[in-house]
Amino acid sequence: MPAPKKSAPTLRLELDRDGFAATERLIAYEMVNSMLLTTIELQRVFAMRPLEYQIFTVIAMASVQRFIRQHQRDPAFLDSTPLSAEHRGSISRRRIAETLDLPLETVRRHVAHLIARGEIIETGRGLLSTGGGTLRRSSEAGVMLNMAQRFLAVANRMVQLDAARQESGSEFY
Incomplete structure (x- = not known):
């Protein structure tokens, strides 16, 4: 039986609004560049x-989203293991159109193409989901690790520019 994991130290950063305002262009560049590359x-x-x-x-x-809200502590699915069908949530074409402020017909056309390619599935009456394995696929391509490294680089840059600091009361070892 493996030893229980030790509780990780709590390190939290907080935004320094004045420091952020003073270096906003540099930080905005770092954040948007990270998102764009990913x-x-x-x-x-x-x-x-x-x-x-x-x-x-x-x-x-x-x-x-359903898994995150209901089962986020289930250790069987915290890594890149594909979620089982009962853990996956879904969304309608209409809700996608509303979320992205797109015409419903545009969403329908793209959804039909994604279904034909096998990227998504229809899970019920008009409900859409991925078929499972999306995270694993992007992780195997190295994208998730790159994204995590970029996010940390942005956080470190914000600390360096005095736009973020260690939250008082958080531990750091």
Whole structure:
């Protein structure tokens, strides 16, 4: 039996609004560049054009949202193991159109293409989900690790620029 994990030290950063305002252009560049690079990588992994990828991302997030809300402590699914069908959530075409402020027909057209390619599935009456394995696929391509490294680089840059600091009361070893 493996030894129980020790509780990790709690390190929390808090935003310094004045420091952020003083260096906002530099931080905005770092944040947006990180998001853009990650988006481009994921579009390549899934071989999707920007709008199709955006629709796919909304479906992917809806697919995992139910698990995050209800089962986030289930150790069987905290890594990149694909979620089982009973753990996956879903979303309607209409809700996607509302979320992205797109015409419903545009969403329908892209969804039909994504279903034909096997990227998403229809799980019930008009409900869409990923088929499972989306995280594993992007993780195996190295995108998730790159994204985590970029997020940490942005956080470190914010500390360096005095836009973020260690929250009082948090531990640091």
